[in-house]
Amino acid sequence: MNRRVDGHALGRFDDGAGPFTGLVVGDRVLRLQDDGLVKGPAGYLALLEEWPTVAPRLRELAQEVTPADSVPLADLRVLAPVEPRQVFQAGANYRSHVAQIIVSGRAPDDDRSEDELRRHAEAVMDETARSGSPFVFVSLPTAICGPDDDVVLPRDAVQVDWEAELGVVIGRRAHKVTRAQAMDHVAGFTVCNDISARDLQFPPQHKALGGDWLRAKSRPTFLPTGPFLVPADQVGDHRQLRITLDLGGERRQDDVPANMLFDVPALIASVSAAAVLLPGDLLLTGSPAGNGGHWKRWLQPGDVMDTAIEGLGAQRNRCVAEEG
Known part of the structure; x- marks a missing residue:
């Protein structure tokens, strides 16, 4: 399925080496790095726990994504974007x-x-x-x-x-x-x-x-x-x-x-x-x-x-x- 987003979104993906959390901009995905938006691994719950500060930083990151630091969405397996406790x-x-x-x-x-x-x-x-x-x-x-x-x-x-x-x-x-x-x-x-x-x-x-x-x-x-x-x-x-x-x-x-x-x-x-x-x-x-x-x-x-x-x-x- 061909996918893209208007603006940006958060997702979870697998590139063959294992799951990771990424920022989707258009039809490309920027892998979120550990000790970047949050201290430690950039996992789903860690990001959502700090959402009031993470959300504006995602907006800033979305403006900076380039083909050099992102990968095509079509090359990734799309996982469920959430890992809720409840x-x-x-x-x-x-x-x-x-x-x-x-x-x-x-x-x-x-x-x-x-x-x-x-x-x-x-x-x-x-x-x-x-x-x-x-x-x-x-x-x-x-x-x-x-x-x-x-x-x-x-x-x-x-x-x-x-x-x-x-x-x-x-x-x-x-x-x-x-x-x-x-x-x-x-x-x-x-x-x-x-x-x-x-x-x-x-x-x-x-x-x-x-x-x-x-x-x-x-x-x-x-x-x-x-x-x-x-x-x-x-x-x-x-x-x-x-x-x-x-x-x-x-x-x-x-x-x-x-x-x-x-x-x-x-x-x-x-x-x-x-x-x-x-x-x-x-x-x-x-x-x-x-x-x-x-x-x-x-x-x-x-x-x-x-x-x-x-x-x-x-x-x-x-x-x-x-x-x-």
Whole structure:
């Protein structure tokens, strides 16, 4: 996949000799040196721990990158740009998605028309946004894979789904921050695809206890991320970034974050009220309508997903069957 960035971004790469962190400018990558921007190795967490001072220095470096001190992006393997200690995920956070859930989940004896159901869904969402709180769960960082890596479909699941999402990277410790303070704690944004085994998510034996988020969402390769961490100062209005997902060349999801029920500041305020967000943590903000349940289509070996967010880049992941 041919990639380039407008402005600059942070990424993780492998040149055949091992992983390293680099600054992407256009279609070239500058390897960040140890004892440069931070004391010691220029690893992901070290940079994010010092993000308030690192971010302006990255802007300065980006102005100085030349072909002599950088390498072509096309010559490198692109890894997931983040190595978070914690991953938080918002669920049912797009108006289009919630409307689909309500309409498709009607009871057999519900004789309302689709228009009536949609009006009901709009009223439910308006009230939720006005007086409710976001639904957020925690998943494992070990689910993360790179933007070009294969997604492994487990043997014990047959309804594996996709969810294109805007990922928010935390750049400053956040605990009990207000909505007004929230964006000051954002380092930048990235592209995520929250793969989910729907037939494992709500097993009958655990129905009284809720969803099985571990088996359904935290499997290795179930969170393709990247290609880059684009700093917040390199992104215009993140609410207008177009999110798309194509499966086998067919458009399945298409929306913008402006249609979230709870926006990024609200999510950060809500999560930080209950937990401590650490520099480098990843917050997924929910997925638009157009998941597999709507299309009556689940991921199969050989499927190719193209997930993109305007201004942040694109990923392409092939689905493969679990071996053994």
